[in-house]
Amino acid sequence: MSSVDDRLAEIGLTVPPVPAPVAVYVPAVRTGSYVYTSGQLPLKDGQLLLTGKVGGEVSAEEAYDCARQCALNAIAAVKSQVELDSVVRVVKATVFVASTPDFTGQPGVANGASELFGAAFGDAGTHARSAVGVPVLPLDSPVEVELIVEVG
Template sequence: MGEIEAKLETLGHRLPAVPEPAGAYIPAVRTGNHVYTSGQVPFEDGELASSGKVGAEVSLEEARAAARTCVLNALAAIRAELGSLDRVARIVKLTVFVASAEGFNDQARVANGASELLGEIFGERGAHARSAVGVFELPLGAPVEVEVIAEIG
């Protein structure tokens, strides 16, 4: 077990198995010195952990937790591609899509759930650029979807 996975355990998290793609794509692609993940929804043990729109069926705190689950799924895809998360030199970019009820405009606060977890795991290497985008619907009725771009060291 590498340093980053040990840190995850210390924080009370475990990397899941890489979720099976729900379409015609692969979980992560490495090109040059970067890994790009496909959008990850909050799957836990093969099931969607929550569904619905944030600000209606899903609370802000539930959405923040879902964003953290999405990050763990993205990190699992990165580990599968690289063999170890210790090879991540930096988290470069995080994109968070939030299925938003009408009038919900706290997408950035939802995204903070993912950003803060990356900071806890990677420290300074987890500081990243970010977009938090409100959308009408996400695949499978997920409340949150996350994409990660990581630089390889």
């Protein structure tokens, strides 16, 4: 078990199998010293945790939990390419939040992902981030997360 797996176990989580792509792409690609993930949805056991817009059918707190699941799936995608302990740094996370036009709490939703990366990777989990409000995401998901990590 890697130290990342150990840190996740301390908070009651395990890295799941990589969710199957919902279209024609791969979950992650390694090029040189970087792994880029495709956008990861809040899938657990093959099902979306929730559907709908944040600020509408989905609360900010529920969306935070969705972002956390997306982040866990992004870690799984990274693990499909490299050993997790080879991650030198989480470089950038992009968090897309399908939200109502008046919802402005995208950064708080994105914290669900960012805090998980910190818990999993320690200091190496500190990253740059964009939290972007969008009108709709695949499968009517409320959140999608993509990740860039540097590996050694």
